[in-house]
Amino acid sequence: MGTHVIKMPDIGEGIAEVELSQWHVKVGDLVVEDQVLADVMTDKAMVDIPSPVHGKVIALGGQPGEVMAVGSVLISIEVEGAGNLKESDKPAPVATKETPVAPKVEAVxxxxxxxxxxxxxxxxxxxxxxxxxxxxxxxxxxxxxxxxxxxxxxxxxxxxxxxxxxxxxxxxxxxxxxxxxxxxxxxxAQRNDEEQIQVIGMRRKIAQRMQDATQRAAHFSYVEEIDVTAIEELRAHLNEKHGASRGKLTLLPFLVRALVVALRDFPQMNARYDDEAQVITRLGAVHVGVATQSDVGLMVPVVRHAEARSLWDSAAEISRLANAARNGKASRDELSGSTITLTSLGALGGIVSTPVLNLPEVAIVGVNKIAERPMVVKGQVVIRKMMNLSSSFDHRVVDGMDAALFIQAIRGLLEQPATLFVE
Missing domain, CATH: 4.10.320.10 (E3-binding domain)
Incomplete structure (x- = not known):
């Protein structure tokens, strides 16, 4: 019998260390080739570490929450044959608990x-x-x-x-x-139990990014009420006519389209602010981050070049990215590079929210739930489908008047949906 040592792999892009998020095995477990052994967390993405061999786990190289250098010993597996490590060179085990280790962040x-x-x-x-x-x-x-x-x-x-x-x-x-x-x-029955939860992996990354965003950016929010009756009627019509062949449309691809069109007149919203270098970079490409809730926490996959996508193309890409994020399969590239973010809680969207900026972006558009309400239209009380946009901006870069005009432009496009497609 020999020992096969698996070292922390080089994830790429110059990453020198990663956080060990969760073990899927423990000492004494028998594993097979391609079985996932552990999850590690980079700056944004969760990465599975599979086993390249069959064998028995004899030592774990770290505990969940520990930051490990690329190239350090991750796990040692006893295999038939010589293995890849001499007996005299075997590292001392760091974690050899016989009980399962802490659960994945998604259970935090x-x-x-x-x-x-x-x-x-x-x-x-x-x-x-x-x-x-x-x-x-x-x-x-x-x-x-x-x-x-x-x-x-x-x-x-x-x-x-x-x-x-x-x-x-x-x-x-x-x-x-x-x-x-x-x-x-x-x-x-009375309860007096307590539970301490270690904040690790994705949850720790989310906490760090939210804290950083609120400490560095000068947040302000602007809320606008929008009549979405017409665009909902258009969406229902398109789904009835083309849903079977092209796929069903949600409201999100329409919102992405509205962002793209409105940004033509408000390019200062499609920007990144490097506050250390004191440089604002405005981008022509519209890479829309779509905030997505997953079992491991909030993730923001990116719809790249939204300005070049049709409604159905945007819808398909949003669906693909959301599934990848929820299943923990989104790549680092798919979770980075956004220029403006769209966040929605769907049916749970509430009346008003104050979304936190996705730094280094300077604008985030928040979508609240759609509700039927009585409204006065041309002197008559009618039932309309209404929705609020609760959006936040970086006041260091974006003036309040510009933010209001930007959201008003989105409102006009959504309330008169034909203007979304008039060039």
Whole structure:
């Protein structure tokens, strides 16, 4: 038997060190070729580290949250044959715990007591876990389980390291029976438990970027109400006519188009500000960052050269990038280089928001939810579909009047959607 040592790979672009985000294996595990061993975090992207060999894990080279240099020992695997390391040169193991290591950042959500819910409590095949053991699951899975009245610690996880997936909840429901006679008193029991969550990986990067943005930029926000009745009618018409052949359109590609057209008259919004060099760079290319919520946190994949894309081209690219981001497969290039950002919470968009700038950009356009409201049009009270744009700007670069005029231009384009396509 020999030892095969896997070192922290060179991710490229001059990166000298990366953060170890999560182990998918522990000491003693048998692994196969191409199995994902660990996730590491660069400045923006999560990268999977696969195994090049079959064998048994004998040592881990770091703990989640540790910053490791490129070329340092990541993991040692016992293999048949000579391996790639002499016995005398074997490094001393740094982390050799026999228990699973900390979960991925996507599970970094503090558990808090919640109000009693009326959802049915379902009882499926139980899984033996310690009373204080927190099962691995993404925030979306945890919320889904809460809505269904399922105790997550009772669900068998089929994902890496026993992670509970959405399909595990479905299987639990399918095999279990509604337990209407479950003791109600349990929902009102006092709780005194506490949980400390290590902020690592993507969550730490997000925290650092948000803190940096709010400390360095002079934020101000501007909110405008927009009548989107006409553009929603156009969207519905285009989907009915071309949806089957070209794909369904959401509102986002229309917003991207409105940004592109409005920026022709307001190029100062499509810019990056280097505050150290005191240089503003205005760009002709419109690379729109589309803020996307994933299980590991907020990510901003970039629709490049939006100025050269049709509605359906933008829609397809937004969908592709969003899926890549949510699945943790977005590359570093796909997550960098934006010139202006569009952020939307979809149906949860609320009435008003104050988005944080995606430095070094100087503008971010925030989309709130669409709601039907009574409005006065030509002296008559009518029901219209209304939506607010809550946008933020860097006051060091953008004047308040220019910001207002820019959003008013977007408003005019959306309320008269034919103008989006008039050259």
């Amino acid at each position: 959500v503090e558990s808090k007591p919640v109000a009693p819910r009326t959802a049915p409590v379902c009882q499926g095949p139980m899984v033996a876990r310690e009373a204080n053991e927190r099962p691995l699951a993404s925030p979306a899975v945890r919320k889904h389980a809460l809505d269904l009245g399922i105790q997550l610690r009772l669900v068998r996880g089929s994902g890496p390291a026993g992670r509970v997936l959405h399909e595990d909840l479905d299987a639990y429901l399918a095999q279990g029976q509604s337990n209407a006679s479950a003791p109600v008193a349990a929902a009102y």
